[in-house]
Amino acid sequence: MSSLTLNERRNRLNTSFTPYKAIYLPEWFAGRTKLRDRAWDAVNSSGRHIVIFGDRGTGKTSLARVLAVEVQEPKSPTGRRSIVVSCSSNDDFSSIWRKVFQEIQVTQRQIGFMQDATAPVVGRVEVGEDGIENPGDVRLLVRSLPNPAIIFIDEFDRVPVNGAHRLMADTIKLFSDTGVDSTIVIVGVADSIADLIAGHESIARNIAQIQLLPMELAELSLIVRQGYKYAELGSDRGLDGKIAELSQGYPAYTHLLGLWAGRRTLDGNRTTVTYGDLDGAIGDALENAAGNLQQEYERAVASVRKDNLFREVLLGCALAEKDSLGRFAAVNVREPLHRITGKDYETGAFQSHLAKFAEKQRGPVLKQTGTRRNYRWQFLNPQLIPYVRLNGIQTGLIDR
Ligand SMILES: Nc1ncnc2c1ncn2[C@@H]1O[C@H](COP(=O)(O)OP(=O)(O)OP(=O)(O)O)[C@@H](O)[C@H]1O
Ligand SMILES: [Mg+2]
Structure with a gap:
């Protein structure tokens, strides 16, 4: 027998279905097992870096965020630390890395980097006014970090095509060639890594390419089942598969349809999501679809x-x-x-x-x-x- 009130179920529904937000917690991340394993292997091989790419809305940021959580070693003072930054159309090579080191400074204060706040400030990163101009500057700063860093650079496709694409490739090459024990993860919308990294041929050996294709039906169905289970809602037979099919590989639709169908169920003081709820949710999903x-x-x-x-x-x-x-x-x-x-x-x-x-x-x-x-x-x-x-x-x- 369930103990949740309808209101609690509604709150849980809002937690499990997130059409506008990337997944941050591994337990909410459905499927993509092989890609996760490959990314994991790359982080654990020295000299290997990662490029995560694919169409808009396929779950790139979610994969990066979940990986960032999984690869950290917060219990170990010298363990790995993850840093995530997002690029915009105003960024260039230098401003991206400034963001990275600003983020590290925040993390340092939050005792992420260097566990013991009372410990002497060894290798504290100070970015001078003259900034970071080239891969050599980045290498020196990263090497001065007390912990190996896994640096996630999201939305890299938004950076104007100027020198940044080649300088990033040069940085990856330099890290690999000189044994820097930190990992760079580039994330962005692209059909191939050539769209994100200039001169990628020269670093082909040093990068794991993680391409996110639209998601499989079984993975999308899992999002629906997980979400309803957490909200303690039942559902008509095959409804999870139907929502998955309607989503056509794009998880934001699965979240939208799952969420709005569940809300209709609760609005009717019921606890089983029906096909009728789904029919109503289609209009809701269209009205609330993200972007333009x-x-x-x-x-x-x-x-x-x-x-x-x-x-x-x-x-x-x-x-x-x-x-x-x-x-x-x-x-x-x-x-x-x-x-x-x-x-x-x-x-x-x-x-x-x-x-x-x-x-x-x-x-x-x-x-x-x-x-x-x-x-x-x-x-x-x-x-x-x-x-x-x-x-x-x-x-x-x-x-x-
Ligand atoms: N593996 C997954 N399991 C469950 N939900 C997912 C998964 N991947 C993505 N999502 C959901 O799909 C939607 C899009 O995800 P995300 O923002 O990560 O995609 P993206 O590829 O980074 O999009 P964009 O191209 O707009 O940056 C979000 O609602 C997110 O919660
Ligand atoms: Mg994204």
């Missing part, structure tokens, strides 16, 4: 003509069968478009829609790749795919 997905969507399908096909064709694209890189051909849109409209359109009837989706005026939301004889299309922001599908369900164009 709503605007992105509306801009893509906007039209003054009532009989236009933009909504249907974009939904067809979201439903179209895709290759492992998320690319599809126009013919792949035919079958879903038939399902949506009940009409059998030739590809020629919606080719111009695809082209318009790739124009600035409509986003662009699609990108064209391939050659003239073999065009492929691709969503520029893959997080729009689950949004468009949920929208299709909400507006009755397709069934849940």
Whole structure:
């Protein structure tokens, strides 16, 4: 028998479902076991550094944060310490490292670095006014730290492409070549590490590449089950799998749908989440989706003509069968478009829609790749795919 009140359940629901916040605690981090193991191995091999990359919203920051917690050795005075900083579009090589050392100074005060606050201040990092200009400066400062540091640099993709990308590669190389026992972890949105690190070929041996693809159904289902279990809510058979499927690999949707469906259950003074709750939660998820997905969507399908096909064709694209890189051909849109409209359109009837989706005026939301004889299309922001599908369900164009 459960002891929680509905209010306590509601609070727990808010703890377990976090659509707008990265995961910080390992117990809330679902799946990704192999990647975690590989990152762990890299931290434990001298001369190895890490690049965590992937599409927007795949869970990069969460993996980095959880790793930061796991690799620390807070009980050991000389153990490893984690430092996490986030970059912005104003940053360059020098300002990123200033942030790192400022963060270390805060951690020092919080007795993270150097356990005993009464101990003599050995190797205290002082960053002078002249700052940090090159990899050599960074190396000297890092070597003066009393503890090995695991330095996480998140949102590295936001740093303007100036010297920073090459200087970071040079720093990794220098750390590896001179046996600095600290690890650099670069995190950012990218299709490949070449987008994040200039001259990455020269450091290929020194970095573990951790690519985050969209999450698996089993991993996303686990997020739902874990969350409901903690809030002491039951759920209809298969509901976790359904939420996972609707999320299309993007965990923020799993959190949104899990959260809002659970709230509807509690609003009805019930303790079992039903498919009816999920149906209602789809509208909630669309309204509360992060960022500007709503605007992105509306801009893509906007039209003054009532009989236009933009909504249907974009939904067809979201439903179209895709290759492992998320690319599809126009013919792949035919079958879903038939399902949506009940009409059998030739590809020629919606080719111009695809082209318009790739124009600035409509986003662009699609990108064209391939050659003239073999065009492929691709969503520029893959997080729009689950949004468009949920929208299709909400507006009755397709069934849940
Ligand atoms: N392994 C996981 N288990 C449970 N939830 C996760 C997991 N990974 C990510 N999430 C959730 O997914 C959402 C996106 O995660 P996160 O912010 O880490 O992604 P990101 O790739 O860093 O995004 P961005 O590209 O916007 O920086 C958050 O709500 C987070 O709580
Ligand atoms: Mg992030």
